[in-house]
Amino acid sequence: MSIKSNIEYVNELKNAAAEKSGRTGEDVLLVAVTKLHSPEEINEAIDAGVTDIGENKVQEILDKYDKVKPVRWHLIGHLQTNKVKYIIDKVCLIHSVDSLHLAKEIDKRAAQHDLTMDILVQVNSAEEESKFGVTTEETDQLIEDIAQQCPNVRIKGLMCIAPFEENPDDAKPYFAQVKKIYDKYAAKKTDRIDFSYLSMGMTNDFEAAIEEGSNLIRVGTAIFGYRDYRSEEK
Ligand SMILES: *Cc1c(COP(=O)(O)O)cnc(C)c1O
Secondary structure: OOHHHHHHHHHHHHHHHHHHOOOOHHHOEEEEEOOOOOHHHHHHHHHOOOOEEEEOOHHHHHHHHHHOOOOEEEEOOOOOHHHHHHHOOOOOEEEEEOOHHHHHHHHHHHHHOOOOEEEEEEEOOOOOOOOOOEOHHHHHHHHHHHHHHOOOEEEEEEEEOOOOOOOHHHHHHHHHHHHHHHHHHHOOOOOOEEEEEEEEOOOOOHHHHHHOOOOEEEEOHHHHOOOOOHHHHO
């Protein structure tokens, strides 16, 4: 399967899932997750229509940035405070904000570049020890604190990584919890809290996530193949 046909297939599933939830495929943004994949592969995806790509490591963004065609870059993985300065002028959205400390550093660097940085608050609704993110109980406080203390940060929504489930429908309750918080803020937009992205769903569970209201999916494996076995497959 080529990258192009994989993207077509993902888009078909995305469209079908969106229709199930009373929307169209255009209401759901596909972010192609390109970690551990080469600039050549990424450019192939861009040629096939991908407009947004996601990386989970700052170093990979820096390594590939000049080799990849114009595209919107998303930082989707855990971000260390000391690395914010390297990507502040390169990414359009940081999906993984889970502390006021990190938000303040983003705010400081954004101010230095005279820009407003769009971020998502990462919610660990299943409260898995292995994952980053705030609990659903902590989410309101973090949103209020960022909105009050970080003038160069705009909170655009929420991000969630659900537990891996053999049957992705089993992840739906975790998505639903985050959707509920999303809806609350989407209904009361301010200039700092301006929700329009609910980032939920990966290769294994993006259809379930869309059915629960996600409007941004982060898909890697279904587009580029398995990361670990990639070199063997070729
Ligand atoms: C790797 C990654 C993805 C994509 O995972 P796939 O299972 O390959 O689709 C999505 N979100 C985050 C935060 C990731 O690190």
